Amino acid sequence: MARFPIDEFKELATPFYFYDLTLLDRTLAEIKRTSRDERFRVHYAIKANANPGILRRIQASGLGVDAVSGGEILAAIDAGFHGEQIVYAGVGKTDAEIRLALNNGVGCFNVESEPELDIIDEIASSLGLKANIALRINPNIDAHTHEYITTGLAENKFGINLDQLPDIIEKVLRLDHINLSGLHFHIGSQITEIEPFLMLCETINRIQDEWTERGVEFKTINVGGGLGIDYADPDRHPIPDFEGYFKAFRNHLRLRPEQELHFELGRSVVAQCGSLITRVLYVKEGTTKRFAIVDAGMTDLIRPALYNAHHRIENISSPNDVKHHYDVVGPICESSDCFGKDEMLPAIRRGDFLALRSAGAYGEIMASQYNCRTLPSSYFYEK
Numbered sequence: 403m404a405r406f407p408i409d410e411f412k413e414l415a416t417p418f419y420f421y422d423l424t425l426l427d428r429t430l431a432e433i434k435r436t437s438r439d440e441r442f443r444v445h446y447a448i449k450a451n452a453n454p455g456i457l458r459r460i461q462a463s464g465l466g467v468d469a470v471s472g473g474e475i476l477a478a479i480d481a482g483f484h485g486e487q488i489v490y491a492g493v494g495k496t497d498a499e500i501r502l503a504l505n506n507g508v509g510c511f512n513v514e515s516e517p518e519l520d521i522i523d524e525i526a527s528s529l530g531l532k533a534n535i536a537l538r539i540n541p542n543i544d545a546h547t548h549e550y551i552t553t554g555l556a557e558n559k560f561g562i563n564l565d566q567l568p569d570i571i572e573k574v575l576r577l578d579h580i581n582l583s584g585l586h587f588h589i590g591s592q593i594t595e596i597e598p599f600l601m602l603c604e605t606i607n608r609i610q611d612e613w614t615e616r617g618v619e620f621k622t623i624n625v626g627g628g629l630g631i632d633y634a635d636p637d638r639h640p641i642p643d644f645e646g647y648f649k650a651f652r653n654h655l656r657l658r659p660e661q662e663l664h665f666e667l668g669r670s671v672v673a674q675c676g677s678l679i680t681r682v683l684y685v686k687e688g689t690t691k692r693f694a695i696v697d698a699g700m701t702d703l704i705r706p707a708l709y710n711a712h713h714r715i716e717n718i719s720s721p722n723d724v725k726h727h728y729d730v731v732g733p734i735c736e737s738s739d740c741f742g743k744d745e746m747l748p749a750i751r752r753g754d755f756l757a758l759r760s761a762g763a764y765g766e767i768m769a770s771q772y773n774c775r776t777l778p779s780s781y782f783y784e785k
């Protein structure tokens with residue numbers, strides 16, 4: 403079990419996100435070490451967590467940014483990232499967002515459809531600029547992950563299907579305000595096996611060979627993100643296997659000379675450094691169940707309600723007490739507002755602090771104010 407400075411929590415309003423910056427720094431150092439290759443560029447997928455305190459740390463480590471909205475581009479710039487370090491993706495970019503991205507000199511647009519291409523060309527022309535783009539391909543690969551977060555199947559809304567690629571490339575090469583930089587892929591999130599990434603490498607090798615034959619070379623290949631983390635036992639793997647991940651691409655993707663390989667990692671960068679800390683309000687004995695009712699709800703951490711995800715729950719006030727079964731539930735008026743059923747936890751009392759672990763990614767950033775609740779605050783910790 404991770405150590406928390408619990409005496410300091412007593413004065414704080416709950417729920418709040420606890421961020422272990424020492425672990426974040428160790429994670430960033432490991433990414434730097436394992437991705438050391440002059441052809442590799444790692445971008446942080448800001449959608450995972452855009453807390454300014456986290457972003458500044460990531461910016462200082464030298465990573466770029468993958469943004470999916472105008473708001474994310476602005477958050478990145480506020481945190482000190484330069485426009486050219488930002489790649490801008492998304493199936494539904496608005497005209498205003500495209501303009502904002504062009505005016506801030508974003509490094510690359512990951513384009514997801516032909517009509518989007520036309521609009522970027524038109525807006526770039528009106529601004530007298532040229533947009534650098536990569537075409538996002540839907541490679542039809544099963545990432546073996548939750549159906550809501552798989553993105554690379556033909557039935558998903560993302561990217562351009564492979565059979566449409568020749569027509570689109572032919573068109574891109576004719577557009578005056580577009581510069582085709584490369585190809586982009588992202589097959590899904592929370593991928594815990596290496597095999598889908600190897601299949602992605604194979605697909606990219608095949609596509610590249612076909613285009614080399616046609617005389618077209620790409621400056622960049624972007625393989626997206628998706629590296630999963632250990633939700634069941636965060637202390638066993640506080641830092642994901644970046645070594646194995648980067649090695650898979652280094653060994654299996656046939657990069658062309660001078661070609662850059664881009665990555666867009668989100669969850670694996672920030673998930674394990676964050677925990678949602680909540681206070682127990684009541685312990686309620688039902689007829690068949692014992693409920694621990696806590697002051698955090700699905701508004702603070704929606705992943706269990708949305709994906710049936712499970713975050714490890716720890717009673718950090720009395721970790722060594724005798725264990726009982728509890729359903730750990732929040733105060734929101736939805737039955738899905740439940741963090742765990744039949745959890746075996748050390749005896750819980752009113753006022754105890756519980757930690758919901760591995761919540762640094764897609765936690766705080768997905769919080770809402772449903773039921774007119776206050777958004778959770780954050781607490782930074784450094785050893």
Ligand SMILES: Cc1ncc(COP(=O)(O)O)c(C=O)c1O
Nearest residue numbers: 447588591627628666667668669
């Ligand atoms: C295009 C794109 N890139 C990168 C990411 C980051 O993924 P992950 O947090 O799984 O690394 C996502 C989210 O799944 C995405 O949609």
Ligand SMILES: N[C@@H](CCCC[NH3+])C(=O)O
Nearest residue numbers: 449551591592705763764
């Ligand atoms: N928000 C999701 C992942 C989706 C990632 C964005 N494409 C999660 O919590 O797991």
